[in-house]
Amino acid sequence: MISEIGVQTRGQGLYEFTNLFRSEIRLTGDGLVTLFVRHTSCSLLIQENADPDVVRDLKAFFHCLVPPADDPSMHYLRHVAEGPDDMPAHIKAAMLPVSLNVPVRDGQLMLGTWQGLYLFEHRTAPHQRRIAIHFSRDAAAP
Amino acid sequence: MISEIGVQTRGQGLYEFTNLFRSEIRLTGDGLVTLFVRHTSCSLLIQENADPDVVRDLKAFFHCLVPPADDPSMHYLRHVAEGPDDMPAHIKAAMLPVSLNVPVRDGQLMLGTWQGLYLFEHRTAPHQRRIAIHFSRDAAAP
């Protein structure tokens, strides 16, 4: 079963969509959910959703690791015509997941206690991001 | 089919569980295994299991790339109440896989010659880590 959900972003940062997923995607039985983001300048992430400082620090770390193209340390970049945030966005999209799997038991995502689903936006402008969702339900035990 | 295996860790580093997987998870036919770690401060990894220096060097590299929160270069972190190893653990857990797939043929994981399954522990204290395993067996050819 294939579905698609959309996440609207408003600049760089992590947007949790665990609740959106649960409200839009109906799961039954056991199986496997696969998420796939159809873009090359944002990422999927499963991360702690208890303390908001965690996602703030994640954003800060990756901004330090991959600074904007107009930072002197990034002088060697050539793909700069789409703005100083574009090539760093592709780099972060290479380092962080484009696809993720979560097993499903009795119709529930088997996320750990503190795990939430996030869209990590790497561009500064707002974007409507599309995530393809595949659910493979296991055949009932004989 | 969903199972779960546990890996006991004793501080930061890579713990191979290829043999544990083979002894606990019974695979038959062709299909796909998916592994999912239900935590936000450790990772799954498929890496070389021939020379122990490889996993030692991997641990050393990621320690340099993401030093503890009390390192001056990490002064901007705010999520520090759970210890200097906690936020770096979340960062490494973002950069390294939370889920992995391995195709299965004739009941065997299609790992390459030098590939092994690892749990990469990012916390300094011992932890009991739980890995959810999903196996989807292909329908027999008609």
Added chain:
Amino acid sequence: MISEIGVQTRGQGLYEFTNLFRSEIRLTGDGLVTLFVRHTSCSLLIQENADPDVVRDLKAFFHCLVPPADDPSMHYLRHVAEGPDDMPAHIKAAMLPVSLNVPVRDGQLMLGTWQGLYLFEHRTAPHQRRIAIHFSRDAAAP
């Protein structure tokens, strides 16, 4: 359904195999494709395939982030007997995907407009890389 495709590399860099995949792997209906690379010194990647500068810049960034073992900043590495490019290759293979999923609709990979499939070679010598492909076709709706 399990298949395998080979990608011949000629030194470090990204090799697109989207067209090779489409010509060798026959997909029908809806389902999920999983790719798995059977090596520990190269990676799979889904990235922009419009501007060739993007893949050039990706290669340059990861070369800066993980320099060769004979770079002074990497003095702590011990696994150096297989050449200065070998341990950095394992590190990049840890940071970048060993497995990837792409949902399939009506026999087509659900890649976004600018997404292409790449093999990212981290070694300097030419290699023949093998990618295992699993396709799970959804049962037809009742």
